[in-house]
Amino acid sequence: MHCYDPYAWLEKSLTTIHRADWYRAVKTIAGRPGAKIILDGHEVINFASNDYLGLAGDERLIAAAIAATQEYGTGSTGSRLLSGHRKLHRDLEIAIASLKETEDAVVFSSGYLANLGTITALVGTRDLILSDQYNHSSLKNGAKLSGANVIEYSHCNVTELKTHLVEQRQLYRRCLIITDSVFSMDGDLCPLPELFELATEFSCMLLLDEAHATGVLGERGSGCVEHFGYSGKNIIQVGTLSKALGSLGGYVAGSNLLIDFLRNRAPGWIYTTGLSPADTAAALTAIKILQQEPERRTNLWNNINFLKEIIVKQIISQQTSSKQIATSEQPNLKLLPSNSPILCFQLPNSSTALKLGQQLIDKGIFAPAIRPPTVPTSRIRISVMATHELSQIQKLTTILKNIL
Numbered sequence: 170m171h172c173y174d175p176y177a178w179l180e181k182s183l184t185t186i187h188r189a190d191w192y193r194a195v196k197t198i199a200g201r202p203g204a205k206i207i208l209d210g211h212e213v214i215n216f217a218s219n220d221y222l223g224l225a226g227d228e229r230l231i232a233a234a235i236a237a238t239q240e241y242g243t244g245s246t247g248s249r250l251l252s253g254h255r256k257l258h259r260d261l262e263i264a265i266a267s268l269k270e271t272e273d274a275v276v277f278s279s280g281y282l283a284n285l286g287t288i289t290a291l292v293g294t295r296d297l298i299l300s301d302q303y304n305h306s307s308l309k310n311g312a313k314l315s316g317a318n319v320i321e322y323s324h325c326n327v328t329e330l331k332t333h334l335v336e337q338r339q340l341y342r343r344c345l346i347i348t349d350s351v352f353s354m355d356g357d358l359c360p361l362p363e364l365f366e367l368a369t370e371f372s373c374m375l376l377l378d379e380a381h382a383t384g385v386l387g388e389r390g391s392g393c394v395e396h397f398g399y400s401g402k403n404i405i406q407v408g409t410l411s412k413a414l415g416s417l418g419g420y421v422a423g424s425n426l427l428i429d430f431l432r433n434r435a436p437g438w439i440y441t442t443g444l445s446p447a448d449t450a451a452a453l454t455a456i457k458i459l460q461q462e463p464e465r466r467t468n469l470w471n472n473i474n475f476l477k478e479i480i481v482k483q484i485i486s487q488q489t490s491s492k493q494i495a496t497s498e499q500p501n502l503k504l505l506p507s508n509s510p511i512l513c514f515q516l517p518n519s520s521t522a523l524k525l526g527q528q529l530i531d532k533g534i535f536a537p538a539i540r541p542p543t544v545p546t547s548r549i550r551i552s553v554m555a556t557h558e559l560s561q562i563q564k565l566t567t568i569l570k571n572i573l
């Protein structure tokens with residue numbers, strides 16, 4: 170048999186990725202997270218972080234992580250079912266259930282794993298999944314892995330979703346509707362009231378990924394479910410501890426039955442090591458701070474609204490009034506609709522987005538370019554934090570305006 174290098178295709182594949190401007194390289198940050206960071210040796214204002222409430226560098230989270238490490242050590246030493254867990258793990262789950270106003274919650278090692286584990290436990294080959302086209306990769310891969318028949322409906326299109334349900338629902342044993350609550354690459358919200366109504370009418374389970382909504386939306390910061398005035402009953406809420414809660418890990422919140430079932434049936438929980446004591450303690454402290462300091466959320470929303478206002482005043486209205494013709498050198502910026510800290514400027518192609526992202530870094534602003542295949546259209550993605558100063562937000566738009 171003719172022998173050849175079985176890994177030779179890797180280089181070719183990487184060359185194709187480079188040619189399409191899809192190549193990604195990781196940047197290095199020095200020091201603690203915050204509104205200002207040192208990125209590859211240069212100080213920049215950080216608009217690339219999911220640390221929406223500015224808690225990841227908070228002294229109280231750091232102190233809690235150190236204390237937990239001193240008391241319990243660094244690792245959880247094994248799967249919680251086999252090796253036992255710490256009281257801290259249950260304390261965190263009870264705190265999440267209280268924040269989400271659900272009967273119980275279970276903590277996974279990451280948000281990604283929480284979605285994989287939950288979806289694969291709930292449905293199988295005899296079942297149907299209806300999934301928003303713009304869902305996060307963890308929902309999409311969880312759906313694939315489950316073996317269920319997956320139908321993607323157009324982004325937030327409840328009419329199309331209903332058509333699928335009318336045509337398909339009765340052919341399957343169980344049906345699960347899955348959606349991001351805040352879409353991670355656009356920043357808009359799912360139409361929860363309509364989804365809930367359809368889920369009820371067609372006897373479907375409804376799973377909401379609250380990764381970008383927890384700590385951000387709702388009077389108490391509980392998320393999108395609270396924002397729309399629903400309760401935890403009949404909605405499966407998945408989320409992460411790694412964004413507004415400044416730690417690491419994922420969770421599912423819901424009924425006692427659901428959580429008990431997942432503890433017994435979710436391989437992504439059963440066969441993996443429990444969350445580290447440090448991450449668990451940091452997340453628990455973050456939830457307490459979230460509940461005690463609502464002003465953080467107020468600051469966040471003031472910053473989001475300020476940024477939207479000056480983008481319209483300084484950039485969008487100027488483009489419109491000067492009837493600027495867009496070129497790849499001078500692209501027109503289109504702001505995608507958003508109800509969250511995630512604001513995106515849509516751009517014509519990957520190379521324009523990459524160029525603008527680099528120009529921003531050169532001027533001291535870190536707002537990354539997001540390109541296909543992660544998203545269908547290239548964009549600059551801006552994440553607002555509660556700890557940004559108004560002058561930093563102002564600087565972002567002034568620099569954007571000057572570049573354009």
Ligand code: PMP
Nearest residue numbers: 279280281305353380409411418
């Ligand atoms: N869901 C969504 C919508 C996300 O944006 C992310 C993280 N990018 C995840 C799930 C995964 O969470 P984690 O980072 O905790 O794995």
